[in-house]
Amino acid sequence: MNAHSDSAHASPPLLEVRHLKVHFPVNRNLMGRPRAWVKAVDDVSFSIHKGETLSLVGESGCGKSTTGYALLGMLLPTSGELFFEGQPLDARDSQSRSLARRQMQIVFQDPFASLNPKMSVGESIGEPLRASGLSSQEAALRVEKLLDMVGLPRSCRDRLPNQFSGGQRQRIVIARALALQPRLIICDEPVSALDVSIRSQILNLLLELQRELDIAYLFISHDLSVVRHLSDRVAVMYLGHIVELAETEELFTHTLHPYTQALFSAIPRIEPGRKNTRRLILQGDLPSPLNPPRGCPLVTRCPHRQPVCEQSMPELQEIRPGHSVACFRADEWNR
Amino acid sequence: MSMPAPLPQEDLRPRPSFGAVLRSAAASVPPYLWIFIAILLGFIAMALFAPLLAPNDPTSQNLLGRMKAPGSVIRGVTYIFGSDELGRDVLSRIIYGARASMSVAVLSVCLSGAIGILAGLLAAYCRGWVESAVMRLVDMMLSIPALLFAVITVAVIGPGFINVILVLGLTRWTRYARVVYGQALGLMPQPYVRYARFVGTRPLAIMCRHLLPNVFGQVVVVATLEFGSMVLFEAGLSFLGLGVQPPTPSWGAMMNVGRHYLDTAWWIAGFPGLCLFLLVLSVNIIGDHLRDRLDPRLR
Numbered sequence: 001m002n003a004h005s006d007s008a009h010a011s012p013p014l015l016e017v018r019h020l021k022v023h024f025p026v027n028r029n030l031m032g033r034p035r036a037w038v039k040a041v042d043d044v045s046f047s048i049h050k051g052e053t054l055s056l057v058g059e060s061g062c063g064k065s066t067t068g069y070a071l072l073g074m075l076l077p078t079s080g081e082l083f084f085e086g087q088p089l090d091a092r093d094s095q096s097r098s099l100a101r102r103q104m105q106i107v108f109q110d111p112f113a114s115l116n117p118k119m120s121v122g123e124s125i126g127e128p129l130r131a132s133g134l135s136s137q138e139a140a141l142r143v144e145k146l147l148d149m150v151g152l153p154r155s156c157r158d159r160l161p162n163q164f165s166g167g168q169r170q171r172i173v174i175a176r177a178l179a180l181q182p183r184l185i186i187c188d189e190p191v192s193a194l195d196v197s198i199r200s201q202i203l204n205l206l207l208e209l210q211r212e213l214d215i216a217y218l219f220i221s222h223d224l225s226v227v228r229h230l231s232d233r234v235a236v237m238y239l240g241h242i243v244e245l246a247e248t249e250e251l252f253t254h255t256l257h258p259y260t261q262a263l264f265s266a267i268p269r270i271e272p273g274r275k276n277t278r279r280l281i282l283q284g285d286l287p288s289p290l291n292p293p294r295g296c297p298l299v300t301r302c303p304h305r306q307p308v309c310e311q312s313m314p315e316l317q318e319i320r321p322g323h324s325v326a327c328f329r330a331d332e333w334n335r
Numbered sequence: 336m337s338m339p340a341p342l343p344q345e346d347l348r349p350r351p352s353f354g355a356v357l358r359s360a361a362a363s364v365p366p367y368l369w370i371f372i373a374i375l376l377g378f379i380a381m382a383l384f385a386p387l388l389a390p391n392d393p394t395s396q397n398l399l400g401r402m403k404a405p406g407s408v409i410r411g412v413t414y415i416f417g418s419d420e421l422g423r424d425v426l427s428r429i430i431y432g433a434r435a436s437m438s439v440a441v442l443s444v445c446l447s448g449a450i451g452i453l454a455g456l457l458a459a460y461c462r463g464w465v466e467s468a469v470m471r472l473v474d475m476m477l478s479i480p481a482l483l484f485a486v487i488t489v490a491v492i493g494p495g496f497i498n499v500i501l502v503l504g505l506t507r508w509t510r511y512a513r514v515v516y517g518q519a520l521g522l523m524p525q526p527y528v529r530y531a532r533f534v535g536t537r538p539l540a541i542m543c544r545h546l547l548p549n550v551f552g553q554v555v556v557v558a559t560l561e562f563g564s565m566v567l568f569e570a571g572l573s574f575l576g577l578g579v580q581p582p583t584p585s586w587g588a589m590m591n592v593g594r595h596y597l598d599t600a601w602w603i604a605g606f607p608g609l610c611l612f613l614l615v616l617s618v619n620i621i622g623d624h625l626r627d628r629l630d631p632r633l634r
Contacts (some may be wrong), residue, residue, distance in 0.1 A: 007411050101534050108526040116527045118548035124527075128534040176530075 002011040007046040012086035013047035014073065014216050015104070015184055020044045020080035022063070022070045026290065038289045042240035044080075044318045045316070048184060051210065053217040055227040055248075057263070058237035059286065064111075064220045067237070068186040071218070072104055073097050102132065103178035113170035115161040121147075122157035125176045134179060146175040150205060167198035174205065192223060203230060224267050228252055233322075236260045239289060239297040242316060246323035256325045256333045259298050296328070304329060351595070353421045368624055378614050381430050382437040389427035390415070397422030402600040417602040420592060425602060428584040429610055435573070435585040439499055440565035444558050446504025451511025452554060456542045458512070459519035470516065473509045474510055481506050482571055489577040499578050507561060514557050516551040539577035552629040559622030563615040570611055586611050 022041040025034030041063040048054045056064045069075040071082065073091035082089040084103055090096045105128075117123050125146055126139035134142070146155050150171040161169055170190060177185050187206065191199040207230055208335040209215060218311050221227050227234055228248055236247040236259065243259040258280070265280045282301040293299045296309040308328050316326040321332050327333070351572055364372070381388060393410060399420065400409035405417040405425075416425040434460040458469040488502045522545070531541050572578035573587025581588060593604025 050619070072533060074529055098535060106530065106533070108530070110526060114526045114530065116545050119527075119544065123544075127531060127536060131531075131534045133537045180534075 011050075012083070014085060015218075016047040016083040016086075017067075017071065018045050018081040018083070020067065020070060020082070021078045022066050022075055023078040033102055036290055039051060039240050039292060040289060041070060041077075042292075044237075044240070044242050046107045046235055046242060048216050048218060050183070051214040051216055052232040053219055053230055055221060055231035055234045056221040056237055057221060057224065057227055059222060059263075061238045061286065061289070063240040063289075064222075064237055065188050066256045067155045068106065068188050068218060068220050072106055072186060073100050074106075098132075101128070102180050103182055104184045104186065105180065105182040106186045106188060107170070107173050107177050107190045110193050111166050112161075114173045114191075115169060117161055120158050120160060121164075121172050124161070125157075125172060125179060128176060142179065143175075146178055149178060149209070152184070163212060165198075166194050167202060170198075170202050171205065174202075174209070176273060178209065178213075182215065183212075184218065186218045186220070188220045189222070190219075191226065192221065199226070206230070224264065235265065239287065239292055241297050241313075241326065243326045244324065245316065246320075250320070250323050254320065254323065254334075256319060256323070257327050257329055258302050258304055258333075296326075321325065348472070364624075368620065370618045372543040374617040375621060378433055378610070378617075385434055387432045388425075389430045391424035391427045392517045393423060393427040393431040393584045395423065399476065402596065402603070404600075405602050416606045417600065419589070420596060420600070425459055425589075425606055428589060428617035429586070429607055432584040432589060432607060433610070435496075435579045435583060435615075436566050436569055436611075439496065439579070440562050440571040441505070442500045443503035443507065443569075444562050446500060447506075447508040447561065448511050448554065448558050450504065452515050452547065454508065454512040455515025455517075455550075455554045456519055456546055458516045459523060460538060460542055460546070466516075469512065473512050476506065476509045482568065485568065485572060486575060486577060489572060494572075494577045494580055496579055499569060499572055503565055507565070507568075510557050510561065511554060514553050515550050518553055519546045522546055522549055556622060556626040556629055559618060559625055559633050563618040563622065566611065566615055566618070 020038070020041055021043055023037040023039050024056075025036075026038055027035045029035050044063075044067060046054065056067060058064055063151060066075060070077045070091075073089070076091050084099065086206050087099070088096070089100055091100075108298055115121075115257065119127075120141050122140065125143045126134075126136070129139040130136065140157075143157060147154050147156055152168065152171050152175070156164070156172070161172070164172065174190075190206070203226065206217065210217065217230075219227065219231060231248045233245065233247050235242045235250050236251075236257065237243070238259050244255075244260045246254075251260070252264065255264050259282070262280045262282045280303070282298075283303070284301045287293055287297075287300055293310075295311055296302070296305075296314055299305050299309045302309065306328065314326045314328045314330075316324045317330065318324045319330045324335075383611050397409065397412075397418065400407070400412075400414070400418050400422040401420055403409060403418045405423075407414050407416060407417065412424075414424055414426070416429065419425055419428070423454040434576055440474075454469045454473070458466040484506050485502045488497055488506075490499050492502075519542075528541065528545050531545055536544075569578055569585070570587030570590070573585040574591040576588070576591065578587055589607040589613075590604045593600070593602075593607070
């Protein structure tokens with residue numbers, strides 16, 4: 001599972017994100033100048049390697065999806081740099097955008113809103129193909145292959161989305177994401193809108209496709225058991241920052257950041273005879289991203305805060321091999 | 336590659352046949368509505384097959400048989416709805432008059448619909464200054480009384496069939512623009528529209544393939560209700576002498592002439608008025624029903 005991390009540094013990563021910031025203006029004054037900014041994503045850096053699954057976890061509103069959209073250029077980043085296999089990507093440049101959409105695709109959370117209800121399944125799957133200049137005959141042939149790949153009968157092509165269940169629709173959306181043979185698919189909570197009984201089918205399909213086609217996933221989720229099941233590495237986000245990033249088993253066994261500890265202690269454990277003693281509950285509520293705390297984003301809620309936490313923002317530092325944490329007291333937790 | 340096991344065919348919900356869709360639509364029509372659908376279809380048939388249905392020539396005058404009461408027989412010709420001040424058959428004129436009303440209404444609905452849809456889609460898709468320009472223009476047009484504007488414009492460019500359609504089309508597009516704009520604006524953040532923009536589908540294709548099909552139900556509702564107003568506008572303009580010109584029969588013009596004889600020959604104005612009333616009433620009731628059916632917020 002972790003085969004990528006060792007060889008990762010030899011070649012440039014598939015996608016490298018440096019200091020990504022996405023700020024939204026709010027509350028404009030009379031002249032149209034913003035009076036305040038929501039810092040949805042604030043200085044996020046990470047990289048995704050070929051064929052690996054990186055999960056972004058965190059509670060709602062922490063900037064997971066915004067990060068995903070900014071990578072694709074669906075939202076314009078406020079600042080930061082993106083490199084695809086060492087090549088810079090610029091969402092404002094049309095050539096770079098067309099490279100981005102050939103290499104990166106997205107699967108949305110809501111399988112009902114992801115497909116135009118008035119468009120046949122074949123047309124929906126063929127849309128990225130036609131937009132990239134394929135003739136309709138070529139697109140139709142490719143659509144049949146794509147339906148095979150996601151396990152839907154070819155006769156689905158002429159049907160409308162309302163004749164399919166949520167799981168079947170998500171298969172259609174995955175087929176559409178595969179159409180341009182991308183190297184990276186951003187999965188924005190692809191199973192959280194689905195029935196529990198359907199989830200494993202879709203997750204297995206994603207894993208199977210990854211094995212066959214060597215696709216990398218950026219898997220955005222708040223379902224920790226799903227994340228543990230399919231990711232190679234996990235990044236934990238809080239209030240627009242990555243607070244901890246490590247390989248999956250390392251993160252689940254050596255949880256260092258207080259926020260991650262609180263997050264993971266919320267996973268219910270079913271182990272007879274063992275009491276769940278390490279339940280860590282954060283005080284207070286998530287601060288408004290309009291008015292984030294100075295210093296460490298967790299400072300208002302952290303049980304271990306010190307004066308230094310209120311002064312400056314801790315950097316993401318590698319504390320153990322492949323395990324980075326943004327906490328001033330990370331070394332203490334590592335003992 | 337190894338394929339995932341395909342889903343068995345029966346897992347897919349069966350596709351309803353066209354006949355089944357039609358039957359279920361017909362089943363949801365309340366019984367009273369069939370009356371109004373029948374009236375509307377009757378008027379449409381009247382307009383389409385006027386030469387076959389009209390018992391007499393609508394323009395042939397009979398000065399000896401002027402203002403005869405309904406049911407009179409003059410020289411072997413029965414005047415079921417009576418005759419007018421020039422001895423023309425009122426029934427035949429009503430049947431031919433349906434042509435003027437219907438064709439002006441249909442064509443001006445098409446023209447105003449096309450302008451309004453285009454304006455609404457552009458405003459919702461482009462946002463920014465296009466949005467401000469279009470929507471402020473809509474506000475401006477809505478603040479001018481439409482009939483007054485139409486009267487002045489027709490008075491300037493001259494009456495006539497084409498001019499009436501042009502004027503109605505150019506003044507009445509605002510309702511479509513508002514509805515289309517509002518609906519399309521709501522569709523823009525939908526994942527499928529965002530995805531289409533992401534993969535580089537051209538703006539025109541997004542408007543025609545993603546936005547328009549999903550707002551079209553609302554447009555049909557507006558068009559139905561507008562059709563009723565258009566019939567009234569045409570009648571109003573013709574009543575004022577600014578619409579279809581004589582001797583072509585038109586309900587509005589018939590009412591205008593007939594009002595001079597209301598105390599002696601009520602049928603000259605009465606029957607065209609009744610037809611106008613029935614047509615607009617049925618169209619509006621059908622439109623209301625469509626709106627209730629198609630507007631998900633009212634379900």
